[in-house]
Amino acid sequence: MKFYFTILFISVTLFSCKKNNEEPALNIAYLGGEIINPNTNYIVLSKDETILDTVYLDGKNRFLYKIDNLNKGIYTFRHGGEYQLVLLEPEDSLLFRLNTLDFDESLVYSGKGDDKNNYFINEYIENEKEEKYIIKICQLNGEDFQKKADSLKDFKAERLNRFVEKNDPSDLFLKIAHANIDYKYYLSKEVYPFVHVGENKAALLKSLPKNFYNYRKEINYNDSFLTNHHGYNKFLRYNLSNLSLKTHDDHEKNACFDKKSLCFNLDRLKLIDSLIINPEVKDDLLYHFTIGYLAKSKNIEYNKELLKTYLSISKSEKGKERMLRFTSSVNNLKNGDKLPNIKIFGYDDSEYRLNAKVYAPTVLCFWSFKYFDHFKESHYKIKELKVKYPEINFISINMDGKNIEKSKNLLKGNGFYSPNEYLFKNPEVASNVLAIYPMTKTILVDKNNKIVNSNTNMFSVNFEEQLLGLINR
Template identity: 70%
Template structure:
């Protein structure tokens, strides 16, 4: 509260000076706030994927920034690996407060513009819970499912009407809020065949009511206004998958759906290329699906085929460079290959070659300050696995480019011992060599430093079976 009072006074002073002057411009806004448990000493502000500025935190982890010549709309606020969208309109003086250990749940706004932004963050959290409920609803037949999600949409629309009556928000807010509701609803319908317990996804898709996907007639696949909007992009990813399933079924009739099928994934990239012309939206979708496939596939030939399709369709030179490096690294990590020479550092500041620490069946795991929940859950899981499999060595590596004392403090504060805990000596290069994506990835290495599995997950249902195979080699 003391922070908000201090910054609020500053903002009021600045706004008063503006009103007392002869200036008539109103296209500005202020954004300030406090970051508790910051991951870095700065925040990044952007709009439509274009970085506006990097703003340093002061000694008390606070910041204050003025947007000159404001282009009203959605802006992205990033800190560490987390982000949220913020709506800024002329003469807003918005304050935020958040704790990085509970990023979205702790985020709260005050000041001018707070009502609409608190509405959005609350809606975001509600949608996260609703998604879990929708998964359960997906086990119903198509007609019943449609009635249930229709009722959820009606509740949200009534809440928006009540908010409009009470606060009289801008047309811009109402446009975005309505899009939020619509695209969350559309996404629920797009995921239905994939979340349904039935194995024949194409048959489930054909069983829905005739009007189930009528909204597709109104979709703009090249909507620049919503191109950085979470719900819109989420919808596009699921919609592309559902449409690809329909297309795939035409030339693979009655084939059991396999999300890891090369044919299905090639169909998906082809559909994106034919359906979407906006380069930003197209490149984002092409990258998302290609990375999703390559990161899980161990078939080098299939990976190369999908990579070729991606490179032919994408216009993003940065994306193509990253994807090529990633696929190349995966190829070097095939089963039987020796673990790459990578330098790691322990919390006594001693540097080792990673291979020197592998003298038994070994599991390599990774973590980052930016994924706090994964950090905690993975370390609790490792505690359990260490008790059950004492003959296996579990090595946990922090991939962040931060001072080692920060990582050590996080381990100590959460009750995790620093035995077999390391940091990469060269984080970016090492992460690239080991193709660390997603963060849940783990690598199994035998006592001879040979890779047994370059892409597994300690939370996988068959992980312990993989461990037994590693022990018995």
């Protein structure tokens, strides 16, 4: 703890001297900490998707970093495959301690700025638990669901009020804290019709209390402050999907809702074009929904039509180029075609062709450090399936490039290391050719290297049925 007290002493002395002289706030902040059981010897600090620096740990797995010319707001620090957010304001001298074996739950802040960040991390952990509760109450009728959702929002608002009375936080903190509460509540309302059991979504929407979506009158669809706010962006995705249900119902005349419907997806893209002006938010939404449809569609003509609409609306040249390549790959990965011959590395640094590793019915799945939960869940699932289906060859491939030691250490540290683990030689090329989106995408290949299913998911309810079909070919 000597490390912590030293930093705090220096920071407090510096800042208290400044305040006693009533000088303007110094536009700097310190971020430091200690990582128990580190996966790598560094953290990556970023803001608004822009990487600011790679900060290396010392011999005791500690670090201290000074941010000059601070742009106050939410920053992200990443370590291994995990990340967390931190609010930094002028003169903050913030320290944290975490254990990678229990990343979020072990994270504790100290120093100047600790109260607000401990508030946010506790809120984050509670929100993860809350998601299961929301799914459960979504099965209630609209009126009862609304009462419980309102009660949950009121509880959070009261807790925030108590925090404010005790800590007197900044306006920036309050703006973020209120946005967290509001958009979590709004999201639960937008999720309701999609999670509620029953296929006639139009009829369900008509049965809701008249004030169920009253908050929509106050929504700013082009809030530049919330452009990178996860809750706001997630809300927009569900809100726009929900609003598109009405237009879709007008076309389909009360037919059962099908999120794979071309009509519904076209309506959603057009709605985004009509409501969203902010180019960053607009292009992100257009890209998200278009690639999500294309990744699951096997109808080449429908794919062409949706792609045409996307290209006519999007202003992102980079997004258009990527979508054209992705659509071409999806359309070329037809069932019965040969698996593309991608170059891979083994953890002995040997180079192979992916086709050479397919000598039996094979399952191909993928992982990345960026999606740590998926990394763990997919490998646990593979372990389970290997026992049940020994006839099948399970191949898992890392998407992050040739960082053999980093990947090997993560696999070994979590008990997942096996001979059937590989890395792509060129992840970007492989991702384009195999149309790997989302990361949960799984490809089934028979013993003759022919694609049986170019896009399935090992977590789907009928996946084991697909495996039996693969074995019996």
